[in-house]
Amino acid sequence: MAVSVNRRGAPADPESVEALELELLLEAIYRHYGYDFRGYARTSIRRRIAKVMRDEQLSTISGLQDRVLHDASAWDRFLQGISVNVSAMFRDPHFFLAFRRLAIPLLRTYPFLRIWQAGCSLGEEAYSLAILLEEEGLYDRSLIYATDINEGTLRQAREAIFPADLMQKYTQNYLLSGGRRSFSEYYTARYEYAVMRPSLKRNIVFSQHNLVSDGAFNEFNVIMCRNVMIYFNRELQERTHALFYSSLATFGILGLGAKESLRLLPQESLYEPLETGEKLYRRIA
């Protein structure tokens, strides 16, 4: 069997070749398409790229780079495969329960609420928030900016159509989150799909925003970004937190995922938790 040899004469490590191919792919995508995944934590993006390679029936990352650079439809599939985050309505019900209990009383004191749901994916959390605000009587003075890197995902989010078989799980989450009505009031079942009630969309603006490269675009009372930054490396997390801090009004509220925290970040001392253990923070400085 032939053994590939590098310049120093030692057998090439296939792992380091693959690591090199990955860096080259991310660099090529950044330069050609402007999407910057270079600050993404490598393990998860490698898994996603491996999945795209299986779907494309390619055996090397270099092969994928070739295809993605020369075939626009392959690029679309790549972006979809790399950037879609999986969420659920009222994911981590206790978070939404805490939001009702701790954040809503503070938010009632404002005449108008601007909310940024960053990394909204298919809109699960934006619609959850809309439902919660509606039940708390605040939705008509709220505007939710739901942003995502991926325009295709945003199109789906605007349609607000979800597989019907998820509704049982979502209903359970909704009830655990302190929901006050019947969750079925919020959607219409059509065959194997559930369509969210159109009035829920009235104060949601779905728009494209890239946390890696785009800047602040408004001042918000609430920023929610849950389980998005877990895919970022430390440096990119710090930059994203700097963006959130500069986009949040004083005493504005930041919501993070259950296993994320501000610990050891430069912004740590600029926030205080609304309650120990909950991933809801208030900007205090």
Next chain:
Amino acid sequence: MMRTELIAIGTSLGGLNALLSVVRQLPRDLSVPLVIVQHRGVSQDTSLVDLLQQNTALAVIEAEDKTPLKPGVVFVAPPDYHLLVEDRQSLALSTDAPVRSARPSIDVLFESAADAYGDAVVAVLLTGASADGAAGLARVKLRGGRAIVQDPATAECATMPAAGIAATAVDYVLPLERIGEHLLSLVDGTRV
């Protein structure tokens, strides 16, 4: 000599007793980190951490985003997240789709551990009711690491260990009560 720098263990929902048995056999001064994925229901709280902590001299913590790896500490996957070994310094979480219906998935842990640690990882597959972990075990072997599987004849549910044995040439098939001792000899280098 092969060095052992990380132990990764996987088991399914019914594997609590097996898990407790293994961690009980490990001393406080274990010189490597131990990372565990147990399939769990989404709504389960952190009681797995408490149960493990009551049964081991090692510190037990539930992994968070980018939790640093430390020797002598047991890291447990939180419910509804995949747990990955990001590199030799830290762990990572993901909410990517379930793998083989499981999140956390044992395959995801083992594969990422194999990629990060190469031949310095020992993966242990215990009792369980699915084939999750088998592909991960094969990746560990491919990268030169070692694989220990609970003897299916002694497992509460043989499906998972049997799938592991079928997937790759595992190094040791052992009854539960001998797994801890084997791990220790791999860590201290008296066994390879």
